[in-house]
Amino acid sequence: xxxxxxxxxxxxxxxxxxxxxxxxxxxxxxxxxxxxxxxxxxxxxxxxxxxxxxxxxxxxxxxxxxxxxxxxxxxxxxxxxxxxxxxxxxxxxxxxxxxxxxxxxxxxxxxxxxxxxxxxxxxxxxxxxxxxxxxxxxxxxxxxxxxxxxxxxxxxxxxxxxxxxxxxxxxxxxxxxxxxxxxxxxxxxxxxxxxxxxxxxxxxxxxxxxxxxxxxxxxxxxxxxxxxxxxxxxxxxxxxxxxxxxxxxxxxxxxxxxxxxxxxxxxxxxxxxxxxxxxxxxxxxxxxxxxxxxxxxxxxxxxxxxxxxxxxxxxxxxxxxxxxxxxx
Numbered sequence: 001x002x003x004x005x006x007x008x009x010x011x012x013x014x015x016x017x018x019x020x021x022x023x024x025x026x027x028x029x030x031x032x033x034x035x036x037x038x039x040x041x042x043x044x045x046x047x048x049x050x051x052x053x054x055x056x057x058x059x060x061x062x063x064x065x066x067x068x069x070x071x072x073x074x075x076x077x078x079x080x081x082x083x084x085x086x087x088x089x090x091x092x093x094x095x096x097x098x099x100x101x102x103x104x105x106x107x108x109x110x111x112x113x114x115x116x117x118x119x120x121x122x123x124x125x126x127x128x129x130x131x132x133x134x135x136x137x138x139x140x141x142x143x144x145x146x147x148x149x150x151x152x153x154x155x156x157x158x159x160x161x162x163x164x165x166x167x168x169x170x171x172x173x174x175x176x177x178x179x180x181x182x183x184x185x186x187x188x189x190x191x192x193x194x195x196x197x198x199x200x201x202x203x204x205x206x207x208x209x210x211x212x213x214x215x216x217x218x219x220x221x222x223x224x225x226x227x228x229x230x231x232x233x234x235x236x237x238x239x240x241x242x243x244x245x246x247x248x249x250x251x252x253x254x255x256x257x258x259x260x261x262x263x264x265x266x267x268x269x270x271x272x273x274x275x276x277x278x279x280x281x282x283x284x285x286x287x288x289x290x291x292x293x294x295x296x297x298x299x300x301x302x303x304x305x306x307x308x309x310x311x312x313x314x315x316x317x318x319x320x321x322x323x324x325x326x327x328x
Contacts, residue, residue, distance in 0.1 A: 001045050006176055010042050010164055011049070017151055019162050020119060023051040027117035029108055030056045032074045032185030035123035038173035039165055041180060044081060055084040057111050059104045062093040064189060073185050086111045097195060109156045117159070124149055124163040127170035130220035131200050147227035169217050238275030241268050245276065258283070258327040265301045273298050284316050284327060300325045
């Protein structure tokens with residue numbers, strides 16, 4: 001086996017970030033593109049050092065005419081590598097990126113649960129992290145949206161989603177695939193500029209690279225990494241403040257109506273006030289709270305007595321009664 005600097009880098013990353021344990025069962029999501037082929041090759045080469053059992057999963061969204069051939073291509077690779085292969089095919093074509101992502105994670109989770117895999121591993125890279133940061137920034141978001149691609153997160157009970165390549169750029173995965181002559185399946189939809197992410201990838205990132213920073217993808221990925229730690233800290237601090245504002249010993253999930261102590265919240269910085277209000281709104285809204293929802297609830301912390309909001313989606317109203325904000 002040829003041991004490259006990228007092998008060493010991923011080996012160190014897995015060990016230092018405690019992404020996997022030894023002798024675990026890893027389900028690798030393989031599309032056939034360069035990032036996923038780079039990922040599976042690296043993990044196959046590292047397998048002997050870690051004692052993993054590896055499986056390959058492919059999700060066919062049925063949104064390309066060659067999707068079935070793509071699936072056969074990945075299946076043949078799995079057979080060549082002597083690796084278990086699992087295929088999930090959508091019942092009908094999935095045409096939106098968000099719907100495809102949700103379906104894909106559900107499909108991978110079902111495969112992992114049925115076959116006793118503890119981890120689902122994807123080939124998201126520093127380039128994906130940079131694109132996600134830009135995509136969410138353009139749409140409007142806080143720090144949480146800018147750090148959305150994290151190293152690991154629980155997908156469902158007992159199954160962790162892990163992304164070991166978040167410090168590797170797409171240029172590096174392409175070079176790795178060329179070095180080992182890995183048979184990349186070119187996804188034609190990656191060139192379709194009707195998708196915002198493709199425009200960011202094909203037009204915006206190259207423009208930024210050429211005119212502002214040759215290492216823009218790595219720089220943005222590092223920003224996401226810094227934000228991830230800060231968001232984690234702020235969320236924990238906000239949770240503690242929320243519990244204090246709800247009252248010691250209260251079970252906030254069972255309180256109907258919800259009641260928040262304004263005097264407790266007034267002492268906190270605005271950043272924590274907003275996060276508390278977002279956490280509260282997550283309990284009563286079916287969709288994510290918007291900036292406007294959070295702001296109008298936060299404004300009640302210092303509003304005159306008897307102030308109230310207009311109804312939130314679903315009909316709930318927040319009202320000030322003395323030292324308390326009630327959500328009814």
